Amino acid sequence: MTLLRRVFRLSPKYCLTLLLATASFAAAQPNELSDWSTLEHQARGQTVYFNAWGGEPRVNSYINWAAEQLKQRYDINLQHVKVADTAEAVAKIVAQRQAGNDTNGSVDLLWINGENFAALKQNDLLFGPWAEQQPNFALVNADRYPEMREDFTVATDGFESPWTRSQLIFYYDSQWLDEPPRTVQEILLWAINNPGQFTYPRPPAFLGTTFLKQALLELSNYDAALYAPVSDSAFERVTESLWEYLDALHPNLLRSGRYFPASAADLRRLMGDGETSLALAFNPNEALLSVRSGELPASVRSYVLQGGTIGNVSFLAIPYNAQHKAAAMLTSNFLLSVEAQAKASDPDSMGSTTVIAVEDLTLNDRSRFSDSVNDPAALSAKELGHKLQEPHPSWTSSLERAWILRYSAR
Amino acid sequence: MLRWASYIFIMLLAAPILLGTLLASLPAFGYFPPLDSYRFSLDAWRQLIEVPGITQSVLISLLCGVLTPLIALTLVFLYLASASGSRLDNWIRRLISPLLSFPHAAAAFGLAFLIAPSGLLSRALSPGLSGWERPPDLLIVNDTWGLSLMLGLVVKEVPFLLLMSLAALPQLQPVPRIAVARSLGYRPTIAWLKVIAPSLYPLVRLPVFAVIVFASATVDVALILGPTLPPTLSVRVLAWFNDPNMGLRFLAAAGALAQLATSLLAVTIWLALERICRLLWRLYLAAGDRNTGERVAYILGRTAMPAVLLIISGSLLALLMNAFAGPWRYPSILPSTWTLQHWANSYQDLLTPLFNTLTVSICSTLIALMLVIATLESEGQPAKRNLTPVWILYLPLLIPQVVFLFGIIVLTEFGRWQASMSLVVFGHLLFVIPYVFLSLSAAYRQLDPRWSQVAATLGASQSKTFWRVRVPLLLAPCLTAVAIGMAISISLYLPTQLLGAGRITTITSEAVALTSGASRNLISVWAIVQLGLPMLGFVAALSIPRLVWRNRIGMQEIR
Numbered sequence: 001m002t003l004l005r006r007v008f009r010l011s012p013k014y015c016l017t018l019l020l021a022t023a024s025f026a027a028a029q030p031n032e033l034s035d036w037s038t039l040e041h042q043a044r045g046q047t048v049y050f051n052a053w054g055g056e057p058r059v060n061s062y063i064n065w066a067a068e069q070l071k072q073r074y075d076i077n078l079q080h081v082k083v084a085d086t087a088e089a090v091a092k093i094v095a096q097r098q099a100g101n102d103t104n105g106s107v108d109l110l111w112i113n114g115e116n117f118a119a120l121k122q123n124d125l126l127f128g129p130w131a132e133q134q135p136n137f138a139l140v141n142a143d144r145y146p147e148m149r150e151d152f153t154v155a156t157d158g159f160e161s162p163w164t165r166s167q168l169i170f171y172y173d174s175q176w177l178d179e180p181p182r183t184v185q186e187i188l189l190w191a192i193n194n195p196g197q198f199t200y201p202r203p204p205a206f207l208g209t210t211f212l213k214q215a216l217l218e219l220s221n222y223d224a225a226l227y228a229p230v231s232d233s234a235f236e237r238v239t240e241s242l243w244e245y246l247d248a249l250h251p252n253l254l255r256s257g258r259y260f261p262a263s264a265a266d267l268r269r270l271m272g273d274g275e276t277s278l279a280l281a282f283n284p285n286e287a288l289l290s291v292r293s294g295e296l297p298a299s300v301r302s303y304v305l306q307g308g309t310i311g312n313v314s315f316l317a318i319p320y321n322a323q324h325k326a327a328a329m330l331t332s333n334f335l336l337s338v339e340a341q342a343k344a345s346d347p348d349s350m351g352s353t354t355v356i357a358v359e360d361l362t363l364n365d366r367s368r369f370s371d372s373v374n375d376p377a378a379l380s381a382k383e384l385g386h387k388l389q390e391p392h393p394s395w396t397s398s399l400e401r402a403w404i405l406r407y408s409a410r
Numbered sequence: 411m412l413r414w415a416s417y418i419f420i421m422l423l424a425a426p427i428l429l430g431t432l433l434a435s436l437p438a439f440g441y442f443p444p445l446d447s448y449r450f451s452l453d454a455w456r457q458l459i460e461v462p463g464i465t466q467s468v469l470i471s472l473l474c475g476v477l478t479p480l481i482a483l484t485l486v487f488l489y490l491a492s493a494s495g496s497r498l499d500n501w502i503r504r505l506i507s508p509l510l511s512f513p514h515a516a517a518a519f520g521l522a523f524l525i526a527p528s529g530l531l532s533r534a535l536s537p538g539l540s541g542w543e544r545p546p547d548l549l550i551v552n553d554t555w556g557l558s559l560m561l562g563l564v565v566k567e568v569p570f571l572l573l574m575s576l577a578a579l580p581q582l583q584p585v586p587r588i589a590v591a592r593s594l595g596y597r598p599t600i601a602w603l604k605v606i607a608p609s610l611y612p613l614v615r616l617p618v619f620a621v622i623v624f625a626s627a628t629v630d631v632a633l634i635l636g637p638t639l640p641p642t643l644s645v646r647v648l649a650w651f652n653d654p655n656m657g658l659r660f661l662a663a664a665g666a667l668a669q670l671a672t673s674l675l676a677v678t679i680w681l682a683l684e685r686i687c688r689l690l691w692r693l694y695l696a697a698g699d700r701n702t703g704e705r706v707a708y709i710l711g712r713t714a715m716p717a718v719l720l721i722i723s724g725s726l727l728a729l730l731m732n733a734f735a736g737p738w739r740y741p742s743i744l745p746s747t748w749t750l751q752h753w754a755n756s757y758q759d760l761l762t763p764l765f766n767t768l769t770v771s772i773c774s775t776l777i778a779l780m781l782v783i784a785t786l787e788s789e790g791q792p793a794k795r796n797l798t799p800v801w802i803l804y805l806p807l808l809i810p811q812v813v814f815l816f817g818i819i820v821l822t823e824f825g826r827w828q829a830s831m832s833l834v835v836f837g838h839l840l841f842v843i844p845y846v847f848l849s850l851s852a853a854y855r856q857l858d859p860r861w862s863q864v865a866a867t868l869g870a871s872q873s874k875t876f877w878r879v880r881v882p883l884l885l886a887p888c889l890t891a892v893a894i895g896m897a898i899s900i901s902l903y904l905p906t907q908l909l910g911a912g913r914i915t916t917i918t919s920e921a922v923a924l925t926s927g928a929s930r931n932l933i934s935v936w937a938i939v940q941l942g943l944p945m946l947g948f949v950a951a952l953s954i955p956r957l958v959w960r961n962r963i964g965m966q967e968i969r
């Protein structure tokens with residue numbers, strides 16, 4: 001919100017400069033996006049500063065792999081700028097616009113969704129539309145999967161290109177827990193009977209915020225207000241049951257709620273050490289991957305809640321002032337290719353869920369997306385069940401602020 | 411030219427720190443041109459007071475600042491009182507330099523892996539002694555009141571204060587003094603406490619103040635071991651400073667000034683404690699008691715130092731085991747398999763930070779070495795000694811880093827300068843210079859002036875004397891100073907983090923960033939690299955002179 005306010009406060013002079021800059025850029029742009037070979041020629045030798053959350057070693061090593069491929073194929077240098085929170089990269093772009101830097105931005109490509117995308121798009125800080133002109137965009141079959149064009153209820157309008165799918169899942173150690181709780185309410189009852197065996201990352205770590213949203217959806221009975229921009233009165237009304245719930249839950253969490261882990265990886269470590277019996281993740285393959293790598297014991301199983309869990313798509317976007325747009329688009333198109341997506345979904349690599357409509361592929365290509373249903377720690381597409389839509393992005397920051405205010409100093 | 415060296419030297423150290431402190435306070439009162447804010451206001455302070463849990467954050471920082479030096483100094487003095495001249499003492503004196511080069515962050519990680527509910531210690535006790543099949547649900551690391559943070563700091567500060575005390579002791583001539591006291595019937599430990607301690611304390615007072623300030627304002631150790639709900643003041647200041655919302659800069663500036671006030675308050679409390687102790691000591695001395703408490707002091711002193719050593723070696727062991735451990739379920743004391751996988755996984759990520767670490771540490775140390783030698787040369791031999799006031803050297807250690815570094819950042823933002831390698835090198839220089847100076851000046855001043863005089867009588871010019879006589883004679887102390895300077899630079903977190911703006915990453919900044927996101931195994935790999943680099947430096951500093959002077963028996967003695 002503060003970000004929006006600050007952007008709105010910009011003087012008309014800045015806005016004009018921006019308009020002019022965009023106009024002159026459009027005029028100076030020699031290539032049509034459809035002309036992909038010119039793009040390849042332009043991109044040669046460029047360095048793409050890819051600002052992507054760096055909190056998951058598996059993702060980082062996948063990006064390393066992609067960098068090697070891009071170097072070989074297009075002579076593009078992909079530089080992973082690890083950010084702790086995508087909001088940092090958004091702040092950089094805003095600061096650059098304030099400083100009048102409209103052509104030499106330090107961010108070329110962003111891993112983004114939700115409130116960060118909404119903020120950038122609303123303030124015209126993104127380059128595009130370009131995403132749907134990519135040769136590989138057809139692979140996602142956006143007509144069948146409308147979520148490829150919608151990000152937390154906000155239309156993407158070709159300003160970002162789908163990269164990976166996520167869904168909130170829960171996992172438990174069957175050594176300590178026979179039958180896991182299947183609803184948010186059941187989690188509370190179970191925690192009261194088994195204190196100290198569950199916890200969630202502290203917001204604004206996104207997994208923690210997602211847990212809040214998941215709980216809020218169920219506790220508010222999927223209130224329609226969650227899918228519209230937040231207002232003070234709606235926030236107070238809808239979240240009342242959430243705070244009641246958390247007040248009851250926290251004393252029964254690990255360390256009696258006096259400590260919250262910092263990230264999904266932290267949470268995984270706690271279960272690996274046998275401290276907790278129940279945990280959550282935003283990658284449906286989390287448990288499978290961690291069992292394979294030895295971080296979690298083989299007795300770990302995954303599941304989703306009865307009413308379904310929050311799922312979303314995350315995207316790649318290019319800031320309006322990016323220096324290396326051609327190479328950034330080429331990188332995005334490569335990351336959307338069958339080969340890159342198959343590698344990403346490989347449990348021995350990043351292990352994410354692909355955005356490609358696999359059923360449309362040739363039999364040969366389809367076989368590259370390994371089916372991990374046989375593994376007891378994995379979830380099949382069917383088991384993943386009903387996906388809940390993300391609430392409107394404005395809820396995210398309000399929830400985070402309120403949580404910090406209530407629980408960060410006890 | 412040389413005459414100006416010491417003035418340049420003083421300016422270079424004092425100006426950025428004093429100016430930085432001053433500049434940091436501007437945004438706290440509403441003046442911050444990058445955000446078009448020019449009007450005086452107290453909004454930032456109002457905002458600071460309303461931050462949830464701010465009182466607790468300040469209180470923990472304060473407690474840390476007073477208790478850490480109190481415990482560390484007590485342990486060091488009790489140790490010296492009970493063990494001076496013993497075999498234990500010889501052994502510990504040899505270990506102290508490597509201990510000192512153990513970076514704070516690596517030590518903190520090791521300690522966390524040692525004492526956590528699922529750590530090495532708990533595994534050693536389980537399930538046999540404790541009966542724990544699963545880790546106990548105890549808040550040990552990141553505890554609310556910062557006890558593990560204080561433990562981590564004590565373990566790191568004890569070697570520092572011990573080294574400072576050992577350096578000051580010879581001028582007090584402890585052996586004959588103790589002999590006199592003993593002839594009057596005082597037990598040895600009591601004799602040391604009554605005769606040596608009161609005159610040693612004033613000599614280590616500045617280092618103690620440095621410990622107070624460091625403990626009350628540390629960021630990297632607090633990020634790893636400190637409380638999280640709420641964190642210490644310094645950690646919060648850094649978080650506000652790094653917040654994507656630039657509007658929080660005002661709050662961060664107010665927080666930085668509050669940090670300065672907190673550290674000063676800790677020093678003030680310490681000064682009050684000093685007075686009380688002086689009074690008590692006077693009574694204690696006048697009472698003439700010759701042996702009461704000897705036993706307790708003796709046992710405490712003799713066990714404390716090995717205990718500290720044990721904790722450090724335990725931490726090191728925890729790091730080493732985790733860096734090579736395959737799957738490792740609780741409560742097994744050993745991993746089920748050993749693997750090199752974690753090294754293979756991180757080697758690619760290590761390259762850039764490693765390159766940056768070496769570049770920054772080598773550049774800053776060499777610049778520092780040149781400046782320090784120029785200053786020492788300009789002081790002349792031996793006419794004008796101690797031209798550089800010692801407190802200037804301690805300045806970067808006596809003002810919380812987060813305060814003046816913040817001011818330097820404000821300066822770069824006024825000028826719209828980009829974060830760059832040279833800025834980071836400059837930041838490191840402020841911390842490297844004092845240590846290089848302290849380590850080199852003693853050797854420099856002990857150098858027999860007659861060597862130069864002999865050279866002069868043989869007709870050698872001043873510069874020839876310098877290059878052909880003094881530099882070779884001082885090779886070993888210079889290399890030691892370089893090793894110390896590099897060790898300091900390698901271990902620095904905040905200057906890299908703030909001045910490099912996240913774009914210039916070193917082993918230390920990356921390792922601390924891994925705290926929240928990575929597995930223990932990965933963190934251990936980084937921590938081992940972090941502590942291995944300074945070790946290599948010390949090995950080189952010891953072996954190069956031996957190699958260079960292998961056929962010069964006389965030079966080997968000088969070392």
